[in-house]
Structure formats: C-alpha cells, structure tokens
Amino acid sequence: MEELVALSKRRGFVFQSADIYGGLQGIYDYGPLGVELKNNLKAAWWRAMVYERDDIEGLDAAIITNQKILRYSGHEATFSDPLVDCRNCKSRWRADHLKEAKCPGCGSKDLTEPRPFNLMFKTGIGPVDDGSSFAYLRPETAQAIFTNFKNVVDSTSRRPPFGIAQIGKAFRNEITPRNFVFRVREFEQMELEFFVPPGTDEEWHRTWVEARLDWWVQQGVPRDRLELYYVPEKDLSHYSKATVDVMYRFPHGLEELEGIANRTDFDLGSHSKNQDELSLRAKVMANVDSNTRLAIQDIESKKWVVPYVIEPSAGVDRGVLAVMNEAYRVEKLENGTERIVMGFKPHLAPIKVAVLPLKRNHEGIMNKAVAIKQMLQKLGLGRILFEDTGNIGKGYRRHDEVGTPLCVTVDFDTIEKDDTVTVRDRDSMQQERIAVSGLSAYVTNRIAG
Numbered sequence: 001m002e003e004l005v006a007l008s009k010r011r012g013f014v015f016q017s018a019d020i021y022g023g024l025q026g027i028y029d030y031g032p033l034g035v036e037l038k039n040n041l042k043a044a045w046w047r048a049m050v051y052e053r054d055d056i057e058g059l060d061a062a063i064i065t066n067q068k069i070l071r072y073s074g075h076e077a078t079f080s081d082p083l084v085d086c087r088n089c090k091s092r093w094r095a096d097h098l099k100e101a102k103c104p105g106c107g108s109k110d111l112t113e114p115r116p117f118n119l120m121f122k123t124g125i126g127p128v129d130d131g132s133s134f135a136y137l138r139p140e141t142a143q144a145i146f147t148n149f150k151n152v153v154d155s156t157s158r159r160p161p162f163g164i165a166q167i168g169k170a171f172r173n174e175i176t177p178r179n180f181v182f183r184v185r186e187f188e189q190m191e192l193e194f195f196v197p198p199g200t201d202e203e204w205h206r207t208w209v210e211a212r213l214d215w216w217v218q219q220g221v222p223r224d225r226l227e228l229y230y231v232p233e234k235d236l237s238h239y240s241k242a243t244v245d246v247m248y249r250f251p252h253g254l255e256e257l258e259g260i261a262n263r264t265d266f267d268l269g270s271h272s273k274n275q276d277e278l279s280l281r282a283k284v285m286a287n288v289d290s291n292t293r294l295a296i297q298d299i300e301s302k303k304w305v306v307p308y309v310i311e312p313s314a315g316v317d318r319g320v321l322a323v324m325n326e327a328y329r330v331e332k333l334e335n336g337t338e339r340i341v342m343g344f345k346p347h348l349a350p351i352k353v354a355v356l357p358l359k360r361n362h363e364g365i366m367n368k369a370v371a372i373k374q375m376l377q378k379l380g381l382g383r384i385l386f387e388d389t390g391n392i393g394k395g396y397r398r399h400d401e402v403g404t405p406l407c408v409t410v411d412f413d414t415i416e417k418d419d420t421v422t423v424r425d426r427d428s429m430q431q432e433r434i435a436v437s438g439l440s441a442y443v444t445n446r447i448a449g
C-alpha cells in the first residue's frame, strides 16, 4: 500500500485533499493521471451497462437530496454504524471493526457502549440558517433512481426486466476512514438498479453476480483475486433479501469491492402510497407523503406490479485502488536495474500513447511529432501525449511507471528517409518500425482492439 500511495503522489494519481492545510481526513483528490484512470474505469462500466446492452438506461441525478427521500428509504432511521468512544483519549471507533474490547489508539479498555451514529451529511438549503430547512448529501446514488422510476418508465416505455444505471458521488461520514481511497467520506459509486418481475429476482441476482465478476476480470482483476461473500441474514441491510459481496484482496486485506443486493420491492414500495401488492419487507415503511405509485400496470389484467430490484453497486475509488494494485509490478532487468511498470489494460491506461521527438531542438522532428500527436488524438481513444523532454530512455521509464502502453519515437529516419517511427511496447519493451501511414490503424488495434 505504501508503494501505491507514494507512486500516486509522485506521478499524480491521487493526492491528499487540502494537503497544504494539513489535509482533510478521508477526503482525496485525483491528479492528472488519476482523473484519466478514473474516467476510463467509469467509461468501461458505462459501456458495459448502457451501450453494450439494450435493456439499461442512464441517469445523472442530483447529489443534494430531499430529506423525505432518505426518510422513506429508511436511511434516516437505520443508516448508521455502531460507534464507541474511548473515554481515555477521546477517539472514536467503529465497534464492529474492533478486534478486541480496547482502543486501537491508546490501548485503553475504558470504552463507551456502542451507539448508532448516522453516516449522512446534512447541508442547509436556502438563506435561512436555523436548521429547519436542510437536505442530505446522498449516501448512495440509488435513491434517485427509485424516485425517478416513473419518469424513466414514462419517457422510455421500458418494462421489466430493465435497468437504470448511474455513476456519481456519494457521501458518508465514516467514523474511521482509512486505507487510502478504500474507505473515504466522499467517493463515487457506479450503481445499477435492475428491475425485474417478482419471482424472477433470485435468478437475475445470480446472473448479475456472474456478469459483474466477468467485468472486473476484464478490468485486469484476476478471478482468483476475487471472492464471493454471501452476507449472513443478520448482517443484511434493511432493504435487502440477499446480498453477495464481491471481495477483493486489497493490499490491506480481503474486503468489499462491490455489493450485489436483492433489494426486493422495498424501495419502490416505500416511496409509493398505499400499495397492497407489496412484500412484507416493503410494507413496513408506511408512507404518508407520496402520492405516486412506483409500479408497472399490466396491460391485460390491469393489475399493478411492483418490480423487484437487483442492485450491483460498485465503488469507483475501490475499483481504482484494485486496478492500480493489480497493475503495479517491479521487474528486474537484464542489466541489473529495476523498472516499475503499471500494466494497465490499454482501455484503462491514463495515457494511451506518448509521442516523443528524438531531438528537442530539431524543427523537422518536432513538427512531425506534433503532427503525429494530433493525428492520433483524433482517433478518440483517450489522451495522447506529446512530450519533448529529449531523453528517450528516461521517457520510456516514466511511461512504464504510469502505464502508457505505447511510446512512439520520431527520429531522423522518420523525416529524412522513410516516414516510419519506432513504436515501443510497454510490456515486452520490444521496438518496431511502423510506417506513419499505418500508425493510426496500428494504434487503434493495440489500444481499442
């Protein structure tokens, strides 16, 4: 973990937020390469969910959330972790994370009884600051998918099985944020709510668990580094009938990367008024404020059906950490030196191609390199970097360390002889001469193929 944290800062993946003011605990900023990696991971998820299927729509809802949404979702009452205070050093800990009944900070056994601590951030709305009008920062993106259910159904004519996908920020006032970007207070989620006819939910749950495992493997996280954890009934969230966690071997241990829950009809039911057809779980949340019916009417029988929901919910930040951890390797070279390589899958690499002019002050070479950069950039594969530091060997090492799959070097032969460039492969370190006329096709094939 220390090596990843150091590399993240050195190369510009992740920075501690507000570090010039001593930081803010559990809050991180993504740097020039981190933002690319994160965007690429989110784009891969969106592609797999929305573009490559024909049964999922996208959504981008607001972060600031009406209090009532989180009251009827059950979060006001139950979205809490058990908190204990150390009476000796005044630190606070999550009771369920303590291995022994003593303070991990000072070792004192003088701890308070656990009490529930609500994890939601509140914020004032409007100019009056008397605490009467507040909203929440959403603790999960899911709720706005449920409250927009009817809007999406009415505007797209979807009928179950179909899903709504969303990527966005979520906020939790974690008692003990830790392990770099693994447990933070501001993070991003990639959430799918997949609505299915009741009775088909268990089958769909299994289907989504498999689909999500496959997706992580495609992102470079090997199957044997992932485990499924079937959450015992006593530990299930208030909305869940069954949850399967995708666990990953993070540098600090085996922990949750993604949760895949069968949320039943709980959420649609609890945001609706007086529905008779609900399961018992959803009926518990008797709703007096909503006049909406979040349900689907069967065209023939005219009966209303509240779909069940399967929710694969993945953390972007945990995904970035997992992908970085898998990509990181230190290789011994034949000449006795070492190189650090981030072996990202090409679609995730922050920089796809670096274009390096062999000689810095040579106008012909520089112009050619700029032209090649612009040509490759137009392919729409992601960031292509023109970099004129002049030292090719150092450039290769630097790009190994940030995971750039290909380096293209423009030299004298390029402009004087045969219009070819050297393409150097990150993983094999092999170099080959490629004609500039065929370079776009070559790069497209290597990066997108």
Ligand code: ATP
Pocket: 172, 174, 181, 182, 183, 184, 185, 187, 188, 189, 256, 257, 258, 259, 313, 314, 315, 316, 317, 318
């Ligand atoms: P944990 O048990 O680790 O606190 P959770 O079960 O509360 O997680 P969910 O509510 O299932 O998490 O959220 C779905 C996903 O959102 C998680 O699998 C995780 O990837 C991500 N996530 C949740 N909380 C955080 C956090 N504090 N920091 C970063 N990612 C988070």
